[in-house]
Amino acid sequence: MSEFVTVAEIKDLEPGQGKVVEVKGRAIALFNIGGTFYALDNTCLHMGGPVGEGYVEGNMVTCPWHGWQYNVETGETEFEPDQKLQTFEVKVEGEEVKIKL
Ligand code: FES
Known part of the structure; x- marks a missing residue:
């Protein structure tokens, strides 16, 4: 069953930044876009690069x-229109950023 798991604190990520977090043995790319957090699979559809270590501009x-x-909100990329990175629901509770796996 899916559950929310704490992966970071708000202060860990400034707006416009991303980072890679480990959840249950899986690498997830976490981003702060203008104060809203987004999470998606960290594994690039091309050759498996770490999306969470990428350069962020806009969304x-x-x-x-x-x-x-990749669009951080949808996981879509124009390089592979038929596929997209899996996205995960994110919620903030107090200072904690949680994602649903
Ligand atoms: S691994 Fe080649 S662009 Fe991401």
Whole structure:
């Protein structure tokens, strides 16, 4: 059954930043876009690069390995229109950022 798991505190991520968090052995890319948090699969659809370590601009993140770009809110990329990164529900409770797995 899905449950919310605490993965970070609000202060860990400034707006416009991303980071990789481990949840139940799975790498998740967590982003703060203008104060709203988003979570998606960290594994790039191209060759498995760490999306959470990518450069963030607006609501787009660029994979650090070869530059594929993803919409942080939807997981979509124009480089692979038929696929997208899995996204996860995020909620903030107090100072804690939680995602649903
Ligand atoms: S692994 Fe992400 S762009 Fe190549």
